[in-house]
Amino acid sequence: MAATADWNGVIARRRDEIIQGWLNFLRAEGALQTGRIKDAELQSECGRVLALVAPDLAHAGDRSPASDELSQTLSALSRSRALQGFTPSETANFVLGLKPALFGAVAAEYAGQGDLIAAATLDATRKLDRLALITIEAYQRSREEVIIRQQREISELSTPVVKLWDGILALPLIGTLDSERTQVVMENLLQSIVDTSAEIAIIDITGVPTVDTLVAQHLLKTVAAARLMGADCVVSGIRPQIAQTMVHLGVELNVVSKASLADALALALQRIGKRVTDVPQALAAPDYSR
Amino acid sequence: MDRIPILKMGDALLITIQVDMHDRLALALEEDLTAKIAATRAKGVLIDISSLEIVDSFIGRMLDNIAAVSRMLDADTVVVGMRPAVAITLVELGLSLTGVKTALNVERGMLLIQKRLRGLGDFSGRRS
Known part of the structure; x- marks a missing residue:
């Protein structure tokens, strides 16, 4: 059986490097341009999510013990994004932006072991895509909550005699x-x-x-x-x-x-x-x- | 079988429905009323349905029928005291009782009938 990437180890050793890559990606995508979120805030969010992503990636199956906490954290993040007025793609990009940084780290860690890198990349892509979907779903849900609340308010406003x-x-x-x-x-x-x-x-x-x-x-x-x-x-x-x-x-x-x-x-x-x-x-x- | 009393007040007949209407009671009322109008030569019929909580399409149609029959015998029908819920139900059933006059309460209904009676004075030979 082929060896699998030691995600916990990789992320622990190259944490700063990954976060820096991730932040650079987000900055390049213009996450900070609108001024809705500060650089320091973004940085701490990245750190928090990465700490939760590591055990999830290291786990062989689809759902690790950290999955629930991870999806809760991401849901909360995208809800606040939705309320701040971010677009759906900006919200999804937050998670997807982790990919290039993570893949860069894996490539550097296992230089020369092509099969291992490919397998690790495939596995990480699958898991990160699922996380991106979770954020989009949470985003959608919170937007719908806003619409429902507004509908209720409108109907309460209606029709005095x-x-x-x-x-x-x-x-x-x-x-x-x-x-x-x-x-x-x-x-x-x-x-x-x-x-x-x-x-x-x-x-x-x-x-x-x-x-x-x-x-x-x-x-x-x-x-x-x-x-x-x-x-x-x-x-x-x-x-x-x-x-x-x-x-x-x-x-x-x-x-x-x-x-x-x-x-x-x-x-x-x-x-x-x-x-x-x-x-x-x-x-x-x-x-x-x- | 119990019947709904029909009271004569001057030229008008007053009917107060205070029990739940069932179909046979409604039919009996229609018959009694027709006979009474013919016997008393009444010019107005006032039906108070303020204690009626449930109407179905049959009762709605019966009100329409009573109005039509009364009109044929030259008496105006005024339905008074309909509850909001009953009004909504009738409208949803598609029965807007276009042939029936309506008033909020008995007092206003009586005023309506008296207005008509005054207008009729010349023709019936009676002046009020």
Whole structure:
């Protein structure tokens, strides 16, 4: 049986040399250019990872006792990389950059023993590639966590129901209406209708970027549900482009619609028998600003 | 079998559903109501479903039917007090009860019916 490379020995003897080669590679790739990470920090990370890589490489099988700790360390590293805004290739390059330095060290250590170098290189490549994949996976996972958190925040921001007057509610919708949000919106609106015994609800869609057939259907559902509770709905804030698109698509909202929230409020006040009038100058409130 | 009482209040009939509706009860109600409208010449029907927690497509359709039958006998139907969850269920079932008038509570429903009765004054020979 051919002799195998003594990785522990090689790395112990040539530690500084390997780390220097690794750092040079990373610097050449521009890891420091963006200023997101400092040279000293990078150096200590390299040292920590190398100390864990050594037993993993020395182990004959795929998974050594150090594997778990190694993958945890790398996962933590790439998570922080992802949060700092590094690209996926920069993150993977951190691990892959160890290869040239390591191979250089092995070649120098076993000069003249071609077979041994080839076998050691192949083995190390396989293991390091697996580590690079671990970092990429962790990177991806942490990016997805960010997306999920943002989604949750957006849905929490959504849809307050505002009382404009006794018996008049406004529902300013912002963002796209999908079925999940429609459900929340509908429940909020109906509960508010019960709580405030509102007669009219104004649904303002100024903040809805696009209205396609699906969104229109969701709007109509909300209107129908409010009607079943005995409240009329007025839709306001349909922007000119959206109105055009809706007509082109053949979407019809068979509800009262007004161009602006102000018009809708005027209509609502009229329906509940209220009127807004100018106050004669003599009766106007005194000006306290002077 | 128990039946749902139908109360006469002036020109309107008041029905308060306070038990879980099952299909036979609903059918019995439809029959009783039709007979009562014909007998009393009522002009409005007010159905209070504020204690109704569960509706299915059958009950939804029955409400629609009652409204259609009442209209044929010249009485308006107003459904009042629907719960939010019930409203959402009906809409999801595709039953938006377009033929039925709705109001938030009994008081508002009565106002709706009275408004119609005032409008009808000229034709029925009665003035209120």
